Amino acid sequence: MDTSNLFSLKGRTALITGGSRGIGRMIAEGYLAQGARVYISARKADACDQTAQELSALGHCVSLPADVSTMEGVQALVAAYAKHEDSLDILVNNAGAAWGAPYEEFPESGWDKVVDLNMKSPFFLTQALTPMLKKAATDHLAKVIQIASIDGISVNPWETYSYAASKAGLIHLTKRMAMHLAPHRIVVSAIAPGPFASSMNKEARDHGDEVAGRVPLGRVGTPEDMAGAAIFLASRAGDYVVGSTLVVDGGCAWGR
Numbered sequence: 001m002d003t004s005n006l007f008s009l010k011g012r013t014a015l016i017t018g019g020s021r022g023i024g025r026m027i028a029e030g031y032l033a034q035g036a037r038v039y040i041s042a043r044k045a046d047a048c049d050q051t052a053q054e055l056s057a058l059g060h061c062v063s064l065p066a067d068v069s070t071m072e073g074v075q076a077l078v079a080a081y082a083k084h085e086d087s088l089d090i091l092v093n094n095a096g097a098a099w100g101a102p103y104e105e106f107p108e109s110g111w112d113k114v115v116d117l118n119m120k121s122p123f124f125l126t127q128a129l130t131p132m133l134k135k136a137a138t139d140h141l142a143k144v145i146q147i148a149s150i151d152g153i154s155v156n157p158w159e160t161y162s163y164a165a166s167k168a169g170l171i172h173l174t175k176r177m178a179m180h181l182a183p184h185r186i187v188v189s190a191i192a193p194g195p196f197a198s199s200m201n202k203e204a205r206d207h208g209d210e211v212a213g214r215v216p217l218g219r220v221g222t223p224e225d226m227a228g229a230a231i232f233l234a235s236r237a238g239d240y241v242v243g244s245t246l247v248v249d250g251g252c253a254w255g256r
């Protein structure tokens with residue numbers, strides 16, 4: 001057994017939605033360190049360009065700004081990516097949004113925005129990129145990694161109804177898509193993060209010590225925690241993990 005290159009992503013291409021900051025950026029950094037050519041996407045072009053420029057110090061990193069919550073945005077991203085590469089080894093469906101409001105007042109817009117981006121986009125972006133994923137799946141498998149959440153597994157006290165439902169839906173969608181795509185040598189899996197410091201999780205970012213008190217392991221997640229899980233699933237090491245969701249949360253989902 002040769003484990004020296006089990007986790008290598010040398011020569012692989014990766015497209016990461018929501019790669020301009022937070023968890024997407026953590027994954028982009030990890031993939032670059034493992035030798036992949038990385039493409040990151042987000043709506044705000046300036047922030048996306050800036051991150052790609054910073055990460056370029058680690059390897060090949062290109063910014064492809066797009067809004068993946070719409071079908072037009074999905075098509076635009078696929079077209080922009082196709083100008084650089086003719087196949088895709090790793091797709092990370094990471095871009096996501098949350099919405100919190102009291103039960104009595106929770107608006108329809110808080111469902112549409114969240115479900116469109118968190119559950120519908122991963123399906124349609126993967127569907128649109130499937131020909132390029134198939135093309136990459138030659139001597140190795142192509143990978144699709146969905147970024148779900150522990151909120152799709154266990155119930156938290158916050159009134160984020162559509163977010164929790166969208167992440168639970170994404171976890172189940174991962175299984176269904178995995179069943180369809182595995183015979184085509186495209187492996188679909190998911191990560192369910194616990195608290196990681198980001199713009200979405202301002203509590204973990206700004207009150208890390210307080211949040212840490214609710215985590216059985218006693219701390220919030222680090223960029224290495226996220227990169228480690230994402231590298232495992234993307235590389236040869238994670239080939240036999242099909243349709244599953246890897247929980248990366250310091251024990252929160254079961255302990256909170």
Ligand SMILES: NC(=O)c1ccc[n+]([C@@H]2O[C@H](COP(=O)([O-])OP(=O)(O)OC[C@H]3O[C@@H](n4cnc5c(N)ncnc54)[C@H](OP(=O)(O)O)[C@@H]3O)[C@@H](O)[C@H]2O)c1
Pocket residue numbers: 017018019020021022023024041042043044045047066067068069094095096097117147148149150192193194195196197198199200201204
């Ligand atoms: N942080 C946590 O504790 C945590 C825990 C569990 C799960 N997650 C999940 O992890 C993923 C990343 O979250 P995060 O915490 O890193 O959030 P974040 O810091 O808010 O980053 C979200 C990223 O997605 C992009 N984005 C948002 N809407 C988009 C759209 N319509 N089209 C394209 N890109 C879009 C953002 O850039 P623009 O605003 O420029 O578009 C940004 O790059 C999400 O799916 C989230 O649900 C996070």
